[in-house]
Amino acid sequence: MNKHFTSSIAFVLFAVLTASPSLRAGGIVPLGSLDLSKIKQGWGAPKIDKSVMDGPLTIGGKTFACGVGTHAESRLYIKLDGGSSRFTAKIGVDDNRKDFPASVEFRVYADGRMLYKSGPMKPGDEAKAVDVDLRGAKNMLLFVGSAGNGVDHDHADWADAQFTVAGAKPQAVAPPAEVLILTPQPSPQPRINSPAVYGCRPGNPFIYRIPTSGKRPMTFAADNLPAGLNLDAKNGIITGVNPPRGEYVVTFRAANDLGSCEKKFKIVSGDRLALTPPMGWNDWYGYFDGVTDRLMREAADKLVESGLADAGYQYVGIDDCWMNAPADSQHVKDPLRRGPLRDADGNIMPNKHFPDMKALTDYIHAHGLKAAIYTSPGPMTCAGYGGSYQHEERDARQFADWGFDLLKYDWCHYSKIAKSETDLDELKKPYILMGNILKKQKRDIVFNICQYGMGNVWEWGAEVGGHSWRTSGDLIHEPERFIDIAIKNAAIAKYNGPGGWNDPDFFLHMGIKEEPGLFTPNEQYTLVSLWSLLAVPLVYGDGLHKIDDFLLSVLCNSEVIEIDQDPLGKCARTVLLGEEAVLFVKDMEDGSKAVGLCNRGEMEIEIAAKWSDLGLAGKQRVRDLWRQKDLGEFSDSFTAKVGRHGTFLIRLWPVK
Ligand code: GLA
Numbered sequence: 207m208n209k210h211f212t213s214s215i216a217f218v219l220f221a222v223l224t225a226s227p228s229l230r231a232g233g234i235v236p237l238g239s240l241d242l243s244k245i246k247q248g249w250g251a252p253k254i255d256k257s258v259m260d261g262p263l264t265i266g267g268k269t270f271a272c273g274v275g276t277h278a279e280s281r282l283y284i285k286l287d288g289g290s291s292r293f294t295a296k297i298g299v300d301d302n303r304k305d306f307p308a309s310v311e312f313r314v315y316a317d318g319r320m321l322y323k324s325g326p327m328k329p330g331d332e333a334k335a336v337d338v339d340l341r342g343a344k345n346m347l348l349f350v351g352s353a354g355n356g357v358d359h360d361h362a363d364w365a366d367a368q369f370t371v372a373g374a375k376p377q378a379v380a381p382p383a384e385v386l387i388l389t390p391q392p393s394p395q396p397r398i399n400s401p402a403v404y405g406c407r408p409g410n411p412f413i414y415r416i417p418t419s420g421k422r423p424m425t426f427a428a429d430n431l432p433a434g435l436n437l438d439a440k441n442g443i444i445t446g447v448n449p450p451r452g453e454y455v456v457t458f459r460a461a462n463d464l465g466s467c468e469k470k471f472k473i474v475s476g477d478r479l480a481l482t483p484p485m486g487w488n489d490w491y492g493y494f495d496g497v498t499d500r501l502m503r504e505a506a507d508k509l510v511e512s513g514l515a516d517a518g519y520q521y522v523g524i525d526d527c528w529m530n531a532p533a534d535s536q537h538v539k540d541p542l543r544r545g546p547l548r549d550a551d552g553n554i555m556p557n558k559h560f561p562d563m564k565a566l567t568d569y570i571h572a573h574g575l576k577a578a579i580y581t582s583p584g585p586m587t588c589a590g591y592g593g594s595y596q597h598e599e600r601d602a603r604q605f606a607d608w609g610f611d612l613l614k615y616d617w618c619h620y621s622k623i624a625k626s627e628t629d630l631d632e633l634k635k636p637y638i639l640m641g642n643i644l645k646k647q648k649r650d651i652v653f654n655i656c657q658y659g660m661g662n663v664w665e666w667g668a669e670v671g672g673h674s675w676r677t678s679g680d681l682i683h684e685p686e687r688f689i690d691i692a693i694k695n696a697a698i699a700k701y702n703g704p705g706g707w708n709d710p711d712f713f714l715h716m717g718i719k720e721e722p723g724l725f726t727p728n729e730q731y732t733l734v735s736l737w738s739l740l741a742v743p744l745v746y747g748d749g750l751h752k753i754d755d756f757l758l759s760v761l762c763n764s765e766v767i768e769i770d771q772d773p774l775g776k777c778a779r780t781v782l783l784g785e786e787a788v789l790f791v792k793d794m795e796d797g798s799k800a801v802g803l804c805n806r807g808e809m810e811i812e813i814a815a816k817w818s819d820l821g822l823a824g825k826q827r828v829r830d831l832w833r834q835k836d837l838g839e840f841s842d843s844f845t846a847k848v849g850r851h852g853t854f855l856i857r858l859w860p861v862k
Contacts, residue, residue, distance in 0.1 A: 216517050233371055234369070234371070235368060237274050238274050240284065240378040242282070242378065244282060244380060245274075245280060246281050247278070247280040248279045250277050254274060255271065255841075257361055257363060261302050263363045264301040264302070265297070266301070267301065267330075270365035272367075273367050274367060275363050278357045279350065279351050279357055279686050280349065280350040281347060281348070281349055281555065281808070282348045282349075282401050283345065283380070284348070284376045285344075285380050286346055286375065288341075288344060289374030289375060290340045290370065290371050290372070290376050291340055293337075293338050294366070294368060295364045295365060295367035297333060297334050297365065298365075299330075300362070303329040303359045307327065308360050309353040309355050310326070310362050310366075311325060311350070312362065314346070315349065316347075317345060317346075317809075319809075323785075326354065327353070333365060334649055336552065354690075356684050356687070357686060374843055384726055384850075386756065389760070389833065392517075392764065394420055394459060395462070395464045396420035397467055400458065401482045401771040401773060402471065402856040404471060404472070405479045405481040406475050407717050408448055408449065408450050408451050410447070410649050410650045412435055413443075413445055413571050414574065415444075415573070415574025416458050417519075418460045419513060419516040419517065420460065420462055420464070422462070423440070426440075426442040428523060429457040429459070430457065432454045434447040434448075435447070441574065450475060451475050452475055453472055453475075455472050455473075456471045456473060458470075478704070479705065480704075480706075482704070482770075483743045484520070484654075484740055484745070485518045485519045486744075486745050487505055487509055487514065487521070487522055488523035488578065488614075488746075489523065489524035489747075490712065491714035492750065494589075495589055497527055497528060497559070499561060499562070502524055502570070503570075505522050509573070510573050513758060514761065515821050517763075519761075520575055521576045521577070521611065521652075523614070523745070524579050525580045525614065526580055527557075528559070528560050528580070530555045530557045531590050532544065532547065532590070538590060540577050545558075548592070555592070557616075567608055567610060571609060576611035576615065577612075578611065579608075579614070580614040581593055581615060581616070582615070582617065583595060583615060583640065585619055585622070585852065587618060595620070598639055606648060606649040610651065611649070611652065614656050615640055617636075617656065630666070633663070637671070637672060641670045653674075654674050655674065659679075664677060664701035667706060672707060674743050675708065676710075676711060677691075677694070679711075681711040682714055682722070682724070682847070690806075693780055693788065696778055699740075699777035699779055700740055702775070703741075703776070703777075704773070704775040707742055707743055710740070711760070712747025714747050716730050716733075716757045717756040718754060719752055729851045730756075732804060732852060733760065736804065739769060739777075739778035739792045739801075739802050741777045744767070763834070774793060775790055783819075784813075786811055787804070787807075789803060789815055789819060794857070797859070798857055802832070803853065806850060810848065811848060814847055815845070822860070825861040826858040827858065827859045827860075828856050828857075829856060829859075830855070831856060837856070
């Protein structure tokens with residue numbers, strides 16, 4: 207056939223197809239003909255008839271002429287309007303990832319129901335055939351997620367992907383907008399947001415700002431304050447010396463021109479710290495190796511100005527990169543961050559961005575807040591700065607003298623010292639050493655163990671002196687797994703409690719000011735709901751310039767924080783309801799339960815929390831915690847619609 211003849215046929219066909227409504231209504235529409243710019247994916251851009259790397263589409267040794275190459279997590283929402291009857295494709299990991307640990311799962315949803323799930327697929331697996339019935343469906347989602355090991359290398363192909371169309375053509379559309387829950391602003395009347403209990407060690411310095419929301423000016427009072435403690439009535443900051451061993455029940459009172467309130471606060475002076483999960487801010491995800499003394503001071507200011515401190519956020523934490531990197535460091539570019547690691551006496555040297563550490567903690571303490579610092583048991587920190595190996599005693603004393611109240615102790619280069627990363631004694635060794643040293647300091651220093659969960663650290667973190675221990679890697683590397691991470695933390699609930707907390711890492715990338723963030727609004731509500739239900743540290747770990755009203759409403763909801771800070775310190779257990787719905791159920795000290803109805807799925811679903819699943823019987827009063835609204839009394843279950851990756855958070859009290 208000559209070229210001219212073929213193109214004439216094509217023209218005639220085109221003319222017939224576009225002219226005749228009956229013919230136009232039927233036919234095949236390749237996935238690649240849709241507007242693929244609507245695909246949201248974890249890496250790169252979607253490719254028509256090619257892999258995400260621009261090579262041919264090949265799965266399990268077979269090459270496909272057409273289709274779409276994408277990368278997990280990948281989502282394409284499609285409007286069908288009842289026009290398509292069928293979707294077919296051959297799917298799999300592209301062969302260009304043959305020697306990599308890729309692992310993906312393909313799913314097809316229509317009108318909220320999952321119609322197809324591939325199960326985990328690896329490079330080299332033969333393509334699987336998808337064939338789903340779409341008759342009557344209004345909308346659809348093509349989804350590729352990681353199958354459990356993060357999204358790295360997850361090159362996914364929808365080969366030969368096409369719709370059989372009998373009516374309206376399928377149309378790629380933007381992801382459905384998520385409804386922002388309008389959490390009420392904190393009331394201008396005073397509300398004291400401190401936890402009910404606080405641990406300290408006799409004779410050490412006491413510093414505590416009574417976290418209180420409401421209009422300023424406000425006046426504070428405290429009844430039965432033990433001797434040695436002084437309250438500044440204007441700002442609610444208590445300073446002094448921790449009282450002798452014993453329990454002291456203090457009543458805090460706060461008043462402004464709109465009202466007054468009071469709250470009991472039990473000071474337990476003894477051996478234990480962190481009787482409720484630590485709350486605060488840390489610079490790492492916001493500033494990485496750009497952290498400076500000035501930024502830390504601004505953070506202290508901002509915590510107070512924004513209302514975060516009034517909600518209970520207390521620790522102002524410096525992460526890595528405050529000390530010197532070796533003078534000849536190839537990889538630390540900033541000359542002000544390079545230099546001798548120690549002075550002539552062996553003292554650790556802060557870099558030039560931190561001219562006076564004592565003055566910095568004084569500044570933080572003057573706000574009534576606490577200061578946190580970071581080092582590694584290894585010779586170097588993760589970012590290649592000087593660590594504490596063989597200087598543990600001296601460094602701990604230095605941190606105490608400077609005035610730090612929390613130490614994050616990050617394994618990293620200790621891997622070069624440890625004989626093994628599986629041997630329990632080797633894993634415990636540096637933490638036993640530092641744990642014992644910290645207990646001897648004349649300062650209450652909360653000990654945050656950071657080694658990403660090795661050797662089931664939760665089983666022995668408390669025994670080596672830890673007050674919290676990271677249970678997983680850095681959230682920034684696996685944000686798409688955050689609900690799975692929460693479920694895993696719930697499985698180790700029994701190791702969580704007053705004085706020793708699981709730590710699934712800091713909050714990051716929140717708010718809606720900077721798009722696209724790592725977490726959608728629904729996911730941000732879920733993040734804070736689940737972390738609170740798990741009773742784990744609440745630390746906002748990102749740039750304070752990113753704070754917007756939405757972020758504040760998510761981080762500062764006092765009724766949600768109350769769940770996290772409950773003195774019982776119970777971690778939620780989970781009830782898995784099929785593939786997508788999961789309940790997180792937490793017992794509260796007052797006999798109520800906090801429950802998260804969480805949707806791990808990709809489309810809105812209805813979730814029922816049945817009393818039988820929650821361990822409840824009889825009528826319950828139900829309150830919606832994000833909207834701070836009573837929902838009424840329910841006899842045997844509570845049901846709510848929950849959007850993609852969202853959580854409906856409720857608290858239930860038995861009706862007497
Ligand atoms: C590790 C930790 C992070 C952070 C960095 C600093 O990755 O897990 O939380 O402290 O090191 O380099």
